[in-house]
Amino acid sequence: MSADTAVGPTAAAAADPAAVPGARRRRQGEVVLEVSNISLRFGGVKALTDISFDVREHEVRAIIGPNGAGKSSMLNCINGVYTPQEGRITFRGRTFDHMNSREVAEMGVARTFQNLALFKGMSVLDNIMSGRNLKMRTNILQQAFRNPWWSGAEREESEHREVVERIIDFLEIQAYRKTPVGRLPYGLQKRVDLGRALAMEPQVLLLDEPMAGMNVEEKQDMSRFILDVNDEYGTTIVLIEHDMGVVMDISDRVVVLDYGRKIGDGTPDEVRANPDVISAYLGTSH
Amino acid sequence: MQTTFPRLMLEHAAKRPTAPALREKVYGIWQTTTWAQLAVLVRDLACGLAQAGVRRADHVVVVGENRPRLYASMLAVQSLGAVPVPLYQDAAAAEYLFPARNAEVRMAIVEDQEQVDKMLEVRAGHPPLARIWYDNPRGLRNYAEPGLESLDALVEAGRAHGAAHPGFFDGQVQAARPDDVAAMFFTSGTTGNPKGVVHTHRTLLDRAGAGARFDKLTEREEVLAYLPPAWIGQNIFSYAQWLACGYVVNCPESASTVMIDLKEIGPTYYFAPPRVFEGLLTSVTIRMEDAGRIKRWLFGRAMEVARRVGPQIMDGKAVGLADRIAYGLGNLLVYGPLRNTLGLSRVRVAYTAGEAIGPDLFTFYRSIGVNLKQLYGSTETAVFVCLQPDHEVRADTVGVPIEGVEIRLADSGEILVRSAGLLKEYYKNPEATAEVKDAEGWYHTGDAGFIDAGGHLKIIDRAKDVGRLLGGPNDGAMFAPKYVENKLKFFPFIKEAVAFGDRREKVCAFVNIDFEAVGNWAERRNLPYAGYVDLAGKPEVLELVRECVEKVNADLAADAKLAGSQVSRFLVLHKELDADDGELTRTRKVRRGYIGDKYQALLDAMYGGRTEQYIETAVRFEDGRTGKVSATLKIVDAKVLPALRQAA
Numbered sequence: 064m065s066a067d068t069a070v071g072p073t074a075a076a077a078a079d080p081a082a083v084p085g086a087r088r089r090r091q092g093e094v095v096l097e098v099s100n101i102s103l104r105f106g107g108v109k110a111l112t113d114i115s116f117d118v119r120e121h122e123v124r125a126i127i128g129p130n131g132a133g134k135s136s137m138l139n140c141i142n143g144v145y146t147p148q149e150g151r152i153t154f155r156g157r158t159f160d161h162m163n164s165r166e167v168a169e170m171g172v173a174r175t176f177q178n179l180a181l182f183k184g185m186s187v188l189d190n191i192m193s194g195r196n197l198k199m200r201t202n203i204l205q206q207a208f209r210n211p212w213w214s215g216a217e218r219e220e221s222e223h224r225e226v227v228e229r230i231i232d233f234l235e236i237q238a239y240r241k242t243p244v245g246r247l248p249y250g251l252q253k254r255v256d257l258g259r260a261l262a263m264e265p266q267v268l269l270l271d272e273p274m275a276g277m278n279v280e281e282k283q284d285m286s287r288f289i290l291d292v293n294d295e296y297g298t299t300i301v302l303i304e305h306d307m308g309v310v311m312d313i314s315d316r317v318v319v320l321d322y323g324r325k326i327g328d329g330t331p332d333e334v335r336a337n338p339d340v341i342s343a344y345l346g347t348s349h
Numbered sequence: 350m351q352t353t354f355p356r357l358m359l360e361h362a363a364k365r366p367t368a369p370a371l372r373e374k375v376y377g378i379w380q381t382t383t384w385a386q387l388a389v390l391v392r393d394l395a396c397g398l399a400q401a402g403v404r405r406a407d408h409v410v411v412v413g414e415n416r417p418r419l420y421a422s423m424l425a426v427q428s429l430g431a432v433p434v435p436l437y438q439d440a441a442a443a444e445y446l447f448p449a450r451n452a453e454v455r456m457a458i459v460e461d462q463e464q465v466d467k468m469l470e471v472r473a474g475h476p477p478l479a480r481i482w483y484d485n486p487r488g489l490r491n492y493a494e495p496g497l498e499s500l501d502a503l504v505e506a507g508r509a510h511g512a513a514h515p516g517f518f519d520g521q522v523q524a525a526r527p528d529d530v531a532a533m534f535f536t537s538g539t540t541g542n543p544k545g546v547v548h549t550h551r552t553l554l555d556r557a558g559a560g561a562r563f564d565k566l567t568e569r570e571e572v573l574a575y576l577p578p579a580w581i582g583q584n585i586f587s588y589a590q591w592l593a594c595g596y597v598v599n600c601p602e603s604a605s606t607v608m609i610d611l612k613e614i615g616p617t618y619y620f621a622p623p624r625v626f627e628g629l630l631t632s633v634t635i636r637m638e639d640a641g642r643i644k645r646w647l648f649g650r651a652m653e654v655a656r657r658v659g660p661q662i663m664d665g666k667a668v669g670l671a672d673r674i675a676y677g678l679g680n681l682l683v684y685g686p687l688r689n690t691l692g693l694s695r696v697r698v699a700y701t702a703g704e705a706i707g708p709d710l711f712t713f714y715r716s717i718g719v720n721l722k723q724l725y726g727s728t729e730t731a732v733f734v735c736l737q738p739d740h741e742v743r744a745d746t747v748g749v750p751i752e753g754v755e756i757r758l759a760d761s762g763e764i765l766v767r768s769a770g771l772l773k774e775y776y777k778n779p780e781a782t783a784e785v786k787d788a789e790g791w792y793h794t795g796d797a798g799f800i801d802a803g804g805h806l807k808i809i810d811r812a813k814d815v816g817r818l819l820g821g822p823n824d825g826a827m828f829a830p831k832y833v834e835n836k837l838k839f840f841p842f843i844k845e846a847v848a849f850g851d852r853r854e855k856v857c858a859f860v861n862i863d864f865e866a867v868g869n870w871a872e873r874r875n876l877p878y879a880g881y882v883d884l885a886g887k888p889e890v891l892e893l894v895r896e897c898v899e900k901v902n903a904d905l906a907a908d909a910k911l912a913g914s915q916v917s918r919f920l921v922l923h924k925e926l927d928a929d930d931g932e933l934t935r936t937r938k939v940r941r942g943y944i945g946d947k948y949q950a951l952l953d954a955m956y957g958g959r960t961e962q963y964i965e966t967a968v969r970f971e972d973g974r975t976g977k978v979s980a981t982l983k984i985v986d987a988k989v990l991p992a993l994r995q996a997a
Contacts, residue, residue, distance in 0.1 A: 228376035233487075238605035240377065291488065 091315060092120030095299055096141070096267060101150035103136055103323075110136040111147065112323045118267070123293055123300045125310045128320035129343060134303040135177060137320065138269050141301070142174050143167045168197055173265035175256045177272045177303075183245030187255050190244050191230055194262025195223040230258045233295070234288060250281035257288065261296075268292065270302040274309055282306065286313050307344070311335065319343070353550040354531060355391070355428040355522045357592040362388035365595065368568070371417040374602040374610060382417050384595075390418070390504070392518045394425035397507025399517070401456065401480055405430035405524075408452035408533065410445070412436045412468075413460025415574035415587065415600045418484050418500055422458045423532070423588065427550075428518065430525050434533045434545070435579040442470035447542050448535050449475045452776060456480040458500070462488040469494060527551040533776060534581050536728050545776030546581075546728045556731035556770035557589035559752045563736055564698045570596035570618040571695070575607045581728040582702070586620050589731075611692030619699040623706040626721070629691055630713055651683035652716075659684075659716025665740045684717040693719050700724050700736075705808075707839035708744035715742065723747045725806060729785065729792055731770035735806045746805035756806065757791065762827075763812040764798050765791040797829065799910070809911070814941070816851025818913050826913025828856060830941060833914050836904060840897040841866045845926050847939050848916065849952060855989075857955040858919040859944065860894055861926055867893070882980050885921045891985050894921055898987040912992030918955050919987060920962075922948075923980035929969045955984050 096118040103111040111133045118124045126134050139145040141152060143162030152159050154170060173194070181190050201216040208216075231237055234254050239247060244255055253273060260268055273289065274282045290313055292298050304310045310317060311331040319327035319334055321343040327334045334340055352360075361370065366385035373380055382390070403409060409426045411433050413419045423433040434452055436445055438460065445467060448454070455477050457468050465483050472478045480496045482503050483489060489499075511518060531550040535543040560566075574587035587598045596618070601610040608629075637648050658672045668676070688694040699714070699721045706723065714721040720739065725747035726732035734756070737748035750756045755767040771792050775781045785793045797812040809815065810829040818826045830848040837846035837860065844863040850856035862885055870893070871878055878884040902915040926932040932944050945952060947966075954962035965979040 225376060228378075232376060235603065235605075237377070237602045238609065294490065295487070 091122045094118065095120045095155055096301075097153040098137075098141065099151050099153070101137070101140055101147045101152070103133075103140060103145055103147045109323050111140070111320075114150070114320070114323075114325050116318045116325065116328055118299060118301055119316075120299055121293070121297050122315040123289070123302065123313055125314035125317045126301065126303045126320060127305070127307065127310050127317060131322075132320040133323040134320055135271055136323075138174065138271055138301070138303055141167075142172070142269060168263065171263070171266035172269065173260035173263040173267075174269035175253075175260050175271060175273060177275060179252050179256055181244045181252060181256055181259070184243055186241050186243055187236060187239045187247070187258075188227065188231070188241060190255055191227045191258045191262050192223065194259035195226065197263065198223065226264070227258075227262055230261050233261075233291070234258050250277050250284070253277070253281075253285065254288065257285075257292075261292065261298075264296075265298060267299045267301065270300065272303050272305060274304060274306055282309055289313060351527055352554065353427065353522075353525045353527055353529070354554075354589075354592050355424055355525065357554075357595075358384070358391060358424055359388060359522065361592070361595045365568075368595070369597045370591075370595075371420065371598050371600065372614075373417050373600040374606070374613075377602075379599070379613070387417075387421060387424075390421045391424045391428060392511055393504045393507035394422055394500070395428040395507065395518055395521065396511035396514070397503040397505075398425055398431075398456070399429055399521070400506055400510040401503070403429050403431050403456060406530065407431040407456070408434050408454050410434050410436055410449065410452075410454050410457040410468075411459075411578070412445075412457065412464045413438050413484065413578070414604065415578055415583070415598075416460055416484055417600060419458065419460060419578065420588065420598070422482075422500070426458075427525070427531060428522050430521065430529055432530050432533055434535070435584065436535065437577050437579045438464065439577070442467035445471045446474050448545065449478060451542075451545060452533065454478055456482075458482045459484070461485040465489060465492070465497065469497075525550070527554070530773065532584070534579065534584070534728050544778055544781055547773040547776050548731060549773055552770045552773065553585070553589045553731050554593055555753065556726075556733040556768070557585055557593040559754075559770070560585070560733040560736065561590055561594050563733075563738075563751050564618075566590065566594045566596065566618060566698075568595040570594065570697075571599060571614055571616045572596060572618050573599050573601065573607070573611055573614050573616045575601050575604075575610075576620070576622075582620060582732055585732045586618070608692065612690070613692075615692060615695040617695050617697045619693070619696050621699070621701060622703040623701050623710065624704075626701060626706070626714060627710055630710060633687065633691070648683060651679035654679050655684060655716035656712065659718065660712055663715045663718065663720065664742065680718065687717055688719060691719075696720065698722065702726070702747075705835040706744065709839065711744040725808065727794065729772045730766055730768065730794075731772075733770065734766050734768070737805075741803070741805070743805065746801060746803075746807045748806065749804050750806070756800070758799060759793070761812060762797040762799070762809075762815060764794045764796050764806070764808075766794055767791050818850055818854060818856070819852045821854030823855070823913035827910055828914050829911060832911065833858070833901065833905070833916065834939065836901045837897065837916075840900075842870065842893060843897060845933075845939060847926075847941055847944050848914075849941070849945060850914065853956060855917045856914055857952070858898070858916045859948065859951070860898075860919055860921050862890060862894065862921055864925070881925065882923045882978060885923055886980060886983070888983075891921060891983060894919070895985055895987055902987060902989055906990035906992055909992055912990075915989045916987055917989050918984055920951060920955065920982045920984045923964065923982060924966055924968060924978050927968075930967075951982065960984055 094117045099115050101111055101114045114137060126137055128134050136145060140147050141162065143164035146161040152162060199219060201219050206216045231240060236251065236254060239251060244252055274285050277285065286309055289300060293300050314331060316329060317331055317334045318325060319340050326339040326343060327337040362384040367383050369381045370384045370387045371382040409431055411419055411423055426433040434448060436448060449471050457478060459465055459468055459481060461483060465481060468481045482498055482500050484500050486499050527550045529549060530547055531553055533545045533547050535545050537543050572587055574583060576583040578584060591598045599614045601607045637645060654675045658668045658676050661668050662676060696719055699719055701721060702724045711721065722737040722742050725735040733751060734754050735748040736751050753768050757765045759765055767790050795812050796808050797810050797815045798806055798808040801807050810831040814830055816828045818824060818828050828850040833848040834846040837843050842863055843860055845861035847859040848856055864881055867884060867890060871884060876889055878887060884890060898916050898919055905915045906912050926939065928934065933939055951962055951964055961981055961983050963981045965977055967975055968978050969975050
């Protein structure tokens with residue numbers, strides 16, 4: 064087997080059968096998010112070393128790399144969960160040396176989690192509704208009393224419910240609206256997680272391994288939903304993924320990390336031809 | 350009835366403009382379309398279609414789930430004197446090609462992106478398909494195909510056209526005659542190309558009306574439309590009778606939410622094929638097994654009472670006071686809540702048809718107070734031929750001929766039907782039409798059966814499959830393979846059965862065990878097994894199947910006409926019959942002839958009196974690889990009883 068075929072799209076080559084006619088229009092815009100010279104250390108462990116890349120509006124940007132390459136750390140820096148020791152992040156013209164997770168969320172960046180952080184005992188509807196939290200204006204007292212004359216909480220809830228219902232329709236999970244999330248299969252929980260992130264009506268969506276642990280069919284579904292989100296809402300998507308086939312199929316540009324360093328950046332074809340990437344994925348003697 | 354579908358729709362809109370005509374669950378809420386709104390929508394759509402070039406007698410394909418705007422589209426097409434051709438929404442694009450060419454289709458109205466993609470494929474092989482409209486625009490933003498537009502655009506165009514030509518729509522509707530063609534339904538023949546069954550407004554409305562009068566349907570019925578609209582049953586229940594009676598048709602949110610929507614709507618008039626009722630019962634059984642001990646005990650006791658007296662109470666027969674009290678209590682604690690959970694608490698009339706329904710399954714629903722009945726009919730007869738009257742319901746018959754139907758048995762035992770609801774013709778296929786409809790107007794159903802003492806029709810099998818035994822003690826007796834197979838399949842342990850006996854001296858059968866049911870049974874008995882082949886060969890399992898076969902024999906012996914069809918020998922096959930191996934059709938019907946040829950060695954061994962036989966079979970796995978399965982199968986004798994009543 065040549066090195067080239069090993070890195071190329073294999074398992075999920077036909078990840079998006081639905082998008083054949085009228086191929087997806089590339090409509091990337093300005094740079095919305097720029098990461099410059101980020102370094103992150105945990106004590107003596109260097110998780111990220113001098114990473115720089117940018118994300119353009121409306122694109123699907125993938126961050127890939129072998130286990131422990133620093134992909135999730137990178138996402139956590141953008142998201143404000145970790146504070147990098149060096150470097151800056153520029154979001155829509157504002158530059159930060161560290162991000163604050165609430166601020167990030169308010170700026171329109173939403174994320175999903177690798178190990179699902181859903182409320183297992185709550186229904187799908189309530190879980191997605193919780194994504195609307197930042198957009199709610201009424202306070203807890205008004206919500207508790209629900210008096211239509213002075214609180215408006217009920218009217219507000221139905222507005223939010225409408226947004227949530229559109230997401231439920233979009234993700235085709237109508238049948239599970241009232242099902243507790245913990246009872247759903249893994250692939251569907253992932254979809255609910257995506258739904259909750261979408262409920263924030265984000266401009267940038269960070270997806271942490273959206274397809275981990277899924278079977279081929281679930282991966283195809285998820286790929287289609289990601290492309291549909293990108294297409295219908297124009298959401299910019301940054302995703303971390305393990306499955307090379309899927310990544311190469313749905314991304315516009317790919318960043319490759321290995322041992323906390325950036326070893327490649329470019330279109331899927333460029334990355335596939337990059338010798339450093341090939342050796343990182345196939346392994347070389349160190 | 351001297352009217353047409355669009356005229357009925359306009360009458361409802363004039364008489365009860367604000368009454369609901371259709372409901373659809375969208376974004377979690379049931380949204381209503383009133384008759385007046387529907388009339389406006391249909392008018393706009395019709396004007397738009399006319400402007401797009403739809404002329405009288407044109408065929409317009411309609412594909413999708415049950416959606417209000419697709420229903421309105423069918424009405425709009427009919428308003429112009431054109432013919433809607435509903436096609437199955439789950440068919441592959443290649444399967445649309447024949448109907449599209451056969452009916453010279455130039456336009457199609459479809460539900461969503463999936464259907465648009467298929468229609469574009471059809472267009473590649475049938476270029477005259479110039480215009481395609483879609484209901485749901487999702488995912489279609491970047492399609493730049495010529496002639497592809499949304500229904501919204503069509504409505505807009507139609508509104509403008511209608512404003513410029515007032516009176517056009519009403520003129521078109523008034524110009525239509527009851528004997529104009531109203532719809533065409535393609536039936537999938539088992540061999541060859543599908544045939545387009547042509548029905549007029551008169552044929553469909555005649556049967557819709559007769560069925561409605563039989564069950565006293567009113568405008569207050571609630572119906573859930575969830576089966577494919579291309580199937581005439583759904584079309585009759587949620588289109589023809591909808592317009593004839595003016596009741597409400599509810600469209601579920603999606604295919605996966607049907608059970609939830611059923612519960613929310615609580616239909617009063619309900620139709621489902623046996624497999625749906627079976628699925629419902631299975632879900633109940635599974636949930637009861639997981640329930641606590643007290644609930645299980647209560648359920649068990651209540652069902653015992655229900656089995657004993659429920660069907661009699663349903664049939665209006667006298668039952669002892671103690672039983673009546675026990676049943677009343679059961680109704681309060683178990684049957685009522687159960688009906689509610691199933692979404693059947695408001696059902697006044699429920700029908701099942703299409704295939705034979707197991708007596709246990711049938712009795713279960715009747716015993717908990719659901720008025721489940723059977724009917725007999727087909728696409729060619731506009732469904733309603735025989736229906737079971739309330740209080741005269743039995744598991745093994747399909748009811749009495751209803752108003753306007755004449756039934757006659759041909760010498761071969763084939764059922765002949767004559768009514769005002771028979772098909773006009775098969776489209777562009779006079780030979781096929783002549784084959785099924787004779788000069789006196791009798792339709793040859795192809796089903797074999799007889800009328801029993803109570804005047805009820807009993808279906809045995811397809812006429813061409815009914816054979817005769819040859820030689821032996823039952824020489825010349827009728828052999829109805831499917832009747833026998835169905836009786837076997839009613840046992841949960843038996844998944845498939847194939848009966849042989851035509852021109853042979855006795856009946857023998859191949860049996861497929863149900864891996865899940867028998868596997869569970871074996872586990873409860875601590876019976877270890879390695880896999881399907883091993884389990885199917887266990888002596889305990891053979892014994893289990895033998896009990897089932899002998900019960901069937903006892904049943905058959907009670908029926909003088911069919912006593913000869915008792916199964917005297919059987920074997921349990923080492924592999925599951927599979928459509929991928931050509932043993933079943935795609936709709937899971939056994940291909941008896943093919944199986945007989947493929948397992949000739951086994952058949953010879955059974956009729957040759959041997960007790961076991963080695964067999965090796967090639968199988969095709971789901972990923973396309975092939976392999977071999979081999980086993981030595983035991984052939985088991987089953988007890989055959991003498992006929993209880995001698996044939997006169």
